[in-house]
Amino acid sequence: MLIRIVKLSFHEENIPAFLENFELVKDQIRNFPGNRLLELYQDKNNASIFFTYSYWESEEDLENYRKSAFFNEVWDFTKKLFSDKPEAWSVDKLASLV
Template sequence: MLTRIVKLSFKTAHINAFQQIFDASHSLIRDFEGCLSLELLQDVSQPNIFFTYSQWQSEDHLNAYRNSEVFKSIWGQTKILFKDKPEAWSVVKLR
């Protein structure tokens, strides 16, 4: 199992737009083959910073999603709202 954490920083004026995109896309991502879970987290002290936390059966499943039309559509809507470049980590649980 692979966990994917993505840090997303938005322009303050675009927070609501991003949340609407996420709400509309959540089930598409969650239902994608290999996706085990998906959460959206918001920084407590900087409300324009969000994290997506998703779990995938494998890196191949994550890469299939990242190369899909679903991802391209969601990412195309989202990336224009960014304040800073997103950061991403793929991690595995050791203990």
């Protein structure tokens, strides 16, 4: 299992467009082969910063998503809204206490 965390910073006036588009594409992202979880978070101290958490069965599944025409469409739209360069991390879960 691979967990992907992406930090996205937006111009304040672009947040509604991002959220509207996320609402339209979130199910397609979640149902992409190999995706097991998709979550969106908003920073409590800076409303212009968001994080996506996605769980992937394998690095290959994530790469297939990132190379897809669907991802390119979503990313082309989203990157126009950024106020800063996005940051991304691929991590392994070491512990989970539920």
